[in-house]
Amino acid sequence: MSTVEIPGQQSTGSLIPTLPGSHYTDPTIFELEQSRIFQANWVAAARSSDLAKPGSFRKVDVGGESVLLVRGRDGGVRAFLNVCRHRGARLCVEPEGSLRNKIQCPYHAWTYGLDGALIAAPNLNSMADVNRDEYGLHTVSLREWLGTIWICLADEPPSFADTVQAAVTARLGDPDAIDGWAIDTLAVGRRITYDVKANWKLIVENFMECYHCATIHPELTEVLPEFADGYAAQYYVGHGAAFGEDVSGFTVDGSAGFETLAGVDADHDRRYYAITVNPQVFINLVPDHVIFHRMYPVAADRTIVECDWLYPQEVLDGGRDLDRSVELFHRVNQQDFDACERCQPAMSSRAYAAGGVLVPSEHHIGEFRDWVAKAIAG
Numbered sequence: 001m002s003t004v005e006i007p008g009q010q011s012t013g014s015l016i017p018t019l020p021g022s023h024y025t026d027p028t029i030f031e032l033e034q035s036r037i038f039q040a041n042w043v044a045a046a047r048s049s050d051l052a053k054p055g056s057f058r059k060v061d062v063g064g065e066s067v068l069l070v071r072g073r074d075g076g077v078r079a080f081l082n083v084c085r086h087r088g089a090r091l092c093v094e095p096e097g098s099l100r101n102k103i104q105c106p107y108h109a110w111t112y113g114l115d116g117a118l119i120a121a122p123n124l125n126s127m128a129d130v131n132r133d134e135y136g137l138h139t140v141s142l143r144e145w146l147g148t149i150w151i152c153l154a155d156e157p158p159s160f161a162d163t164v165q166a167a168v169t170a171r172l173g174d175p176d177a178i179d180g181w182a183i184d185t186l187a188v189g190r191r192i193t194y195d196v197k198a199n200w201k202l203i204v205e206n207f208m209e210c211y212h213c214a215t216i217h218p219e220l221t222e223v224l225p226e227f228a229d230g231y232a233a234q235y236y237v238g239h240g241a242a243f244g245e246d247v248s249g250f251t252v253d254g255s256a257g258f259e260t261l262a263g264v265d266a267d268h269d270r271r272y273y274a275i276t277v278n279p280q281v282f283i284n285l286v287p288d289h290v291i292f293h294r295m296y297p298v299a300a301d302r303t304i305v306e307c308d309w310l311y312p313q314e315v316l317d318g319g320r321d322l323d324r325s326v327e328l329f330h331r332v333n334q335q336d337f338d339a340c341e342r343c344q345p346a347m348s349s350r351a352y353a354a355g356g357v358l359v360p361s362e363h364h365i366g367e368f369r370d371w372v373a374k375a376i377a378g
Contacts, residue, residue, distance in 0.1 A: 016366040018355040019373070024199040024347035030300040031064075032376045033200075037279050038063035039153040040375070042164050044281045044294045045069060046149045047188055047308060050096065051077055055114065057103075058096040061296060063153050067140055068092055072114040073101065079140035079151045085118065086110045091137075103137070112137050146283075147184035147310075148292070164277055171275040173238035180263040183283075183290055186310035190326045194305040194333060198340035199347065200280070200297040201372065203305065206336050207274070207282050207293075208364040216335045219328055223247050223254050224272055230361050240271030240285075250286040252327040258288040258315050276364075278371060284329065291329050301344055307333060 045060045051071040058069045066082035089107040103112040111120040116137035141152045143160050169175045213227040221228040224241040249257030273285040284291035290310040297303050309326050358365050
């Protein structure tokens, strides 16, 4: 594929140019992003708890590939391309489920172990020239961190520490700060999947800034009053937006939530922290729970967003009411996604052909713009 020129990237005074409109609509650019961004970087594919026991599987579409996540009999999680080595049939078509002790192709019954090894096929013993070791499933690189399964389709993945973990450290200012929320021990209390009719970059750009917060997030700015001034939670390293004086918890009406997580110290209590991990993860930290977004671009103008609300297991086991806690960010999500869908049609307008501009408080978007441009230019 050819590279793509990024015109007009010069700042005009205090205003910073965005990407051109075509970068949010052009199928060719979208395909470049799939191969050069989503196939080249670590992406969050699932919660580790989604694969609760041996034989559990989950299918996820990333970078134009179907990837099969499977928990093996040894308890470990592995990732494979969801493609039979014989004639290329999809091995699993359901989004998730449970396998017995094997993965069997429904076309010609080529059969693989939960570790991806080819173990059987019709008449295989009579085909002496077929090396079973060479025809196992194609493996995909995998890491588990923060109770999340991360995968990378690249033959040589970038350093996990220098990309994913570094993004979290760069935001919080301390590599150990994230440990206070013990995210790997939290359980999914609620999961909502959103089908957003907008380009994935519009969603990332929206999350990065709060210039829009006073306009479209009345509930959020009641809980976090400083957001009404337009400065994002990512305004500077280590910054957490403080709760309002009369706010008791991160809930839709500011009423009390749950007990502060055991590892969250006084410096991080009564604050909200937002973290972006390129290209498709948002992590939202509040004192009593964590909100974790995973994005999956489907087309230039459509993105699936999977959002998990994570709580201590004892909160869930105690039958505590999650509704006021979940409702706050569910409304924020709906408000944000409505705004992105409002922008998407204009991306193809001649009025936006050269793009728009960013104000100084949106400087994070300029950094994201440069990261995208560099990636798709190869």
